[in-house]
Amino acid sequence: MLVLIYDTDRLRLATLSHNLKDLGLKWTAVVKIDDIKKSIKKKNYDLLILDNTAITILGRLKKLDASIPIIIMTDKDTQIDYEKIIFWDIKGLIYRPYRVDYFKNVVEKVIERRKAVLSNSKTMVSFKQKIQELQALSEIVKAISSSLEPKEILRIIMEKTADLIKAEGWSVLLFDHDKRELVFEAVAGAAGKKILGMRLKVGQGVAGWVARYGQSLIVPDVTKDPRFYSGVDKKTKFTTKSILCAPMVSKDKIIGVVEVVNKVGGEPFTEDDLEIFENLVAHITVALENAAMYRKMEEASLIDDLTQLYNSRYCNQFLDRFFTDRIPTQNKISLIFLDIDFFKLVDDNFGHLVGSETLQYVGQRIKKVVRSGDVVARYGGDEYIVILPNTDKKTAALIAERIRKEVSKEPFFAFGNQKFSISVTSGVATCPEDARSRDNLIGKADKAMYAGKLSGRNKVVLA
Numbered sequence: 001m002l003v004l005i006y007d008t009d010r011l012r013l014a015t016l017s018h019n020l021k022d023l024g025l026k027w028t029a030v031v032k033i034d035d036i037k038k039s040i041k042k043k044n045y046d047l048l049i050l051d052n053t054a055i056t057i058l059g060r061l062k063k064l065d066a067s068i069p070i071i072i073m074t075d076k077d078t079q080i081d082y083e084k085i086i087f088w089d090i091k092g093l094i095y096r097p098y099r100v101d102y103f104k105n106v107v108e109k110v111i112e113r114r115k116a117v118l119s120n121s122k123t124m125v126s127f128k129q130k131i132q133e134l135q136a137l138s139e140i141v142k143a144i145s146s147s148l149e150p151k152e153i154l155r156i157i158m159e160k161t162a163d164l165i166k167a168e169g170w171s172v173l174l175f176d177h178d179k180r181e182l183v184f185e186a187v188a189g190a191a192g193k194k195i196l197g198m199r200l201k202v203g204q205g206v207a208g209w210v211a212r213y214g215q216s217l218i219v220p221d222v223t224k225d226p227r228f229y230s231g232v233d234k235k236t237k238f239t240t241k242s243i244l245c246a247p248m249v250s251k252d253k254i255i256g257v258v259e260v261v262n263k264v265g266g267e268p269f270t271e272d273d274l275e276i277f278e279n280l281v282a283h284i285t286v287a288l289e290n291a292a293m294y295r296k297m298e299e300a301s302l303i304d305d306l307t308q309l310y311n312s313r314y315c316n317q318f319l320d321r322f323f324t325d326r327i328p329t330q331n332k333i334s335l336i337f338l339d340i341d342f343f344k345l346v347d348d349n350f351g352h353l354v355g356s357e358t359l360q361y362v363g364q365r366i367k368k369v370v371r372s373g374d375v376v377a378r379y380g381g382d383e384y385i386v387i388l389p390n391t392d393k394k395t396a397a398l399i400a401e402r403i404r405k406e407v408s409k410e411p412f413f414a415f416g417n418q419k420f421s422i423s424v425t426s427g428v429a430t431c432p433e434d435a436r437s438r439d440n441l442i443g444k445a446d447k448a449m450y451a452g453k454l455s456g457r458n459k460v461v462l463a
Contacts, residue, residue, distance in 0.1 A: 001046040001111055003027040006036050006054055007073065012096070016049060016073075019103055025111070033057060040064050046114050047071065047107070052078055058088040067117065069110050073098075154186035165273055165280075166264035169238070172284075173200065173207050174256040182211055182257065194236045205229030206243050210257045216246040216278055220268035244269040246278050248285040258284060306356055307363040310377040315385050318375055319438040322389070323431075334396030336386040337445035338366075338403065338426040341457040343382040346422065350414040358412055358422065369402045384424075385442070393430040393462060400426040400460040408458070423458035425449055434463045 003025050007013045013029045020027045025047075030039055033054060039045075040061065045068055048061070052074035061070070071092035074080060085093060091113070092106045154172055173182040181199045203212045209227045210217050222228040222240050233240050245259035258281050263269050302314035310318075322333055340346075340362060347355040359382060366384060367376050375387040386403070388396050404424055411419040427448030435441040444463040452461035 001025050001114065002043065003047045003049060004036065004039055004043075004045045005029050005049045006033070007031065007051040008053065009051075012051075012073075019100060020107070023104055023107060023111075025107075036061065037064060040068070046118075047110060049073060049107075052080060055081060055084055058084060058090075062088055069114055071106065071110060165244070165260055165277060167244075167260040168262035168264060170258075170260050171195070171207075172256060172258050173211075175202075175211060175254055182207055185256075195232055198232070198235070200229070205232070206245050207257045207259055210245045210247050210259075211254050214247050214249060214254055216274055217243070218269050218271075218274055219243040219245075241266075242268050244273055244277055246274070246281040248281055248288070250285055250289050255285065255288070304378040307360050307378045309363045309367070309384075310375060312377065312379050312385075315375070315377040315379060315387065316438060318387060319441065323436075323438055332390060332392055332430060332432070333441075334388040334391045334393055334428060334430040335441050335445045336388070336396060336400045336403070336426050336428050337379070337442065337449045338384050338386070338400070338424045339449055339453070340382040341423045341425055341453075343422070346412075346420065350418070350420070354414045361412060362407055362422070362424070365406045366403050369406045370399060374399075385445075391430075393428060393433070396428045396430060397460055397462055400428050404458065404460060425452040425457045426460045427452060427463065428460060429463035 003020055005013060005016045005020070005027050006029075007016070008031055010031060013031065017027055017029060028039055028043065028045075030036060036048070036050070036054060036057065037060060040048075041064065045065075048068055048070045050070060050072055052072055054061075055072065058070070061068075069091040070088070071094060072080075072085065072090055073094050073096060076095045080093070091110045094103055094106060170186075170188040171184055172186040174185045175181075176183055176199070179199075180202050182202065184195045184198045187193065187196055200208050202208050206217060206219055206222075206225070206227050206229070208229070217227075219225045219228065220242050222243060228240070228243075232238075240261050242263060243259055243261050244263075245257055247254050248256040248258065258277075260269075260277070263273070302310055302317070304311040319333075319335075322331070340358075343355070343358075346358055359378070362382075363376065363378060363384065366386065370376060370386060371388075373389055375389075377385045377387070379385045386399070388399060391399075404426060408421060408423045411421050413419055427445040427450070429435060429441050429444035429448060431441050434444045448461040448463040452459045455461075
């Protein structure tokens with residue numbers, strides 16, 4: 001605790017200094033009244049012991065810092081303005097000459113009260129800080145929960161958490177279980193973009209250690225920790241000093257890690273930082289899990305259960321995106337609408353189980369001959385659609401003919417090694433020459449296919 005003592009009499013100051021030394025207190029002494037204010041501006045004092053001549057400037061001292069307790073020293077025959085003493089909340093009044101034990105008793109009591117005030121003040125600051133942290137965490141959780149897109153969730157994390165834990169850099173690494181590697185999926189900070197997509201082996205670096213053992217880690221000084229991997233710093237030209245890292249755990253499995261580097265201000269990360277950080281990482285994990293689950297459900301809703309091809313819903317969504325994003329007169333797209341010829345006879349002659357298997361095999365044969373960027377969908381019943389992006393009608397016709405030949409090339413099998421053959425009839429339409437909307441494009445191809453049915457089947461007809 002630091003005490004400022006003022007008196008114009010240097011001998012009395014020497015006596016005060018000796019008494020304070022006995023109490024284990026540090027002090028600064030001034031002999032000019034103007035030096036009291038100057039000294040308070042330069043240092044944080046816990047107690048002022050002032051000669052009564054300083055009563056005239058009590059108001060100005062209180063304006064500088066009203067929390068510092070004051071003891072006034074005065075002679076017995078000096079007249080004191082007690083109203084001012086009471087008004088300015090003076091904590092002690094000691095008459096000279098004083099008994100040393102009395103002086104020490106008064107100072108000790110004032111110092112103890114000062115310690116209690118400072119302790120309560122720190123508690124209040126800590127409490128307010130905790131409230132701010134919880135509010136920030138609540139906002140982050142709301143923001144994360146509002147999205148089901150993993151990339152959007154990671155973007156929100158990077159933006160929002162800067163207010164929660166002040167650090168120079170953030171990164172989220174997701175676990176590639178097949179390769180047993182961590183991949184930098186989201187990075188915040190000046191050098192972040194240089195390491196997006198960079199991979200670390202499990203066990204490599206602090207993040208790799210956390211992924212291997214599933215434990216959070218505070219590294220106050222990376223130069224003293226053998227687990228630190230300097231390869232990332234070499235690539236980014238960044239200097240890592242300290243790290244806070246926590247695992248993302250889902251159903252007892254590590255799905256990734258989140259780490260922050262270099263706490264702003266230079267001090268190391270604390271256990272309080274870790275507590276907040278782990279709470280945040282838990283919410284991040286749940287958000288990513290929900291996003292992954294939603295993505296699987298969404299994908300499932302776009303897949304035909306029987307053939308595992310895309311369904312009509314996906315087909316419509318794909319075409320809607322094309323016609324929404326397409327620039328007029330640019331970007332061609334062709335569509336093949338095909339139907340199995342006399343498919344009802346398969347069900348009637350061999351049963352619905354064989355019919356269902358036939359639909360699966362037809363889908364497989366179509367996928368075998370189309371290109372990697374083409375979209376194959378079971379549109380309904382025994383109808384299929386093949387969407388051919390950036391493809392003119394002539395090329396689409398060739399692909400449709402290739403499909404026709406592939407489907408009828410080999411026989412299909414029923415029970416007891418019975419064999420049967422099937423054929424398909426296709427209609428081909430192209431945007432923009434045949435249609436400029438989704439429904440018109442499908443309709444034109446369907447109409448061309450129906451014309452092929454009426455004219456003999458097992459053929460390709462152009463719109």
